[in-house]
Amino acid sequence: MTSSEQxxxxxxxxxxxxxxxxxxxxxGLYSAGWFWLAERVRGEAARAIAALNEKGVDAECANLxxxxxxxxxxxxxxxxxxxxxxxxxxxxxxxxxxxxxxxxPFSPSAEFRGPLRTxxxxxxxxxxxxxxxxxxxxxxxxxPSSLRLTAEGLSGQTDPEEGDPVSLFSAGKAETxxxxxxxxLVASGRxxxxxxDADAIGGRMVPAFDAxxxxxxxxxxxxxxxxxxxxxxxxxxxxxLELSSGEARVSLSGPLAIDADGLIDARLNIKLTNPKAIAGxxxxxxxxxxxxxxxxxAALAMLGSSPSMPLVITKGKASLGFIPLGQIRxxxx
Numbered sequence: 001m002t003s004s005e006q007x008x009x010x011x012x013x014x015x016x017x018x019x020x021x022x023x024x025x026x027x028g029l030y031s032a033g034w035f036w037l038a039e040r041v042r043g044e045a046a047r048a049i050a051a052l053n054e055k056g057v058d059a060e061c062a063n064l065x066x067x068x069x070x071x072x073x074x075x076x077x078x079x080x081x082x083x084x085x086x087x088x089x090x091x092x093x094x095x096x097x098x099x100x101x102x103x104x105p106f107s108p109s110a111e112f113r114g115p116l117r118t119x120x121x122x123x124x125x126x127x128x129x130x131x132x133x134x135x136x137x138x139x140x141x142x143x144p145s146s147l148r149l150t151a152e153g154l155s156g157q158t159d160p161e162e163g164d165p166v167s168l169f170s171a172g173k174a175e176t177x178x179x180x181x182x183x184x185l186v187a188s189g190r191x192x193x194x195x196x197d198a199d200a201i202g203g204r205m206v207p208a209f210d211a212x213x214x215x216x217x218x219x220x221x222x223x224x225x226x227x228x229x230x231x232x233x234x235x236x237x238x239x240x241l242e243l244s245s246g247e248a249r250v251s252l253s254g255p256l257a258i259d260a261d262g263l264i265d266a267r268l269n270i271k272l273t274n275p276k277a278i279a280g281x282x283x284x285x286x287x288x289x290x291x292x293x294x295x296x297x298a299a300l301a302m303l304g305s306s307p308s309m310p311l312v313i314t315k316g317k318a319s320l321g322f323i324p325l326g327q328i329r330x331x332x333x
Contacts, residue, residue, distance in 0.1 A: 038066040041075060058083040074099045091118045106139040117159055127159035146179040167197040185220025189213060205284035213241035231258050231331050248277035252311060262330030266313040270320065275300040275307065286326055296323030
């Protein structure tokens with residue numbers, strides 16, 4: 001056999017050997033990167049908690065673990081806790097599981113276990129629970145491209161130290177998404193089978209409803225970065241907000257602003273579907289205005305089954321066309 005007949009098999013063997021070596025080197029680098037990142041997560045979590053503790057805030061990610069090698073990167077805590085005695089703010093929740101896979105490293109997801117228990121000044125302690133709550137994030141530079149929360153079987157009630165709790169609300173499904181648009185922050189959401197307990201709103205009756213919408217908080221990214229804690233002084237552009245209950249449907253759009261005193265100013269366009277059904281709902285919510293509402297919506301019904309008109313709010317005083325709707329309370333600090 002000639003040397004020319006032997007060289008191709010040798011060349012193939014050498015090529016295969018180099019391929020195996022390259023794969024081993026790549027796997028070694030990947031493994032080193034995985035364990036470096038795991039240690040970095042543990043270290044950053046410890047430093048963040050220590051920094052909060054130095055400020056008088058007690059924070060905890062109980063029993064932090066990092067696992068999933070080699071195909072996943074999973075971070076878990078048995079429970080989350082945050083307590084700021086100086087500002088009388090506290091929150092605790094159940095287990096956290098966050099996962100990023102090798103196939104989708106820039107789309108991590110997390111699942112939270114309830115309940116979420118909160119206390120804050122000016123409001124009753126709350127107990128919020130759910131059947132399932134997940135968060136999905138799109139990572140990009142210099143900020144995340146999106147954050148989506150999805151909940152099933154969501155409910156809320158007061159969580160008093162003494163006495164019986166008061167049921168507040170429930171929703172079969174809730175989905176919200178935040179995404180940047182330049183320096184603005186766009187929020188969208190969809191909520192299904194929402195029920196508000198009458199005891200939570202002074203005995204006023206609100207039927208079960210669905211809701212969906214999208215709005216933009218002007219300069220919202222800057223406000224998040226500076227830690228703004230109040231909606232006072234903010235302006236919002238509502239692309240669409242829709243509420244529906246049975247045959248009744250209300251949709252609105254337009255600009256809204258909240259002044260330094262927490263009072264709302266808005267010039268919104270509102271479309272009503274089945275004004276008579278809407279009048280019945282509003283009469284239950286605002287019974288002290290029942291007569292005016294019924295008279296006004298009777299006139300609206302003459303304009304057709306889906307009339308449009310302006311919803312004007314001036315320093316918190318709302319009117320739908322010529323129909324007074326009452327005063328909206330100031331937004332808190």
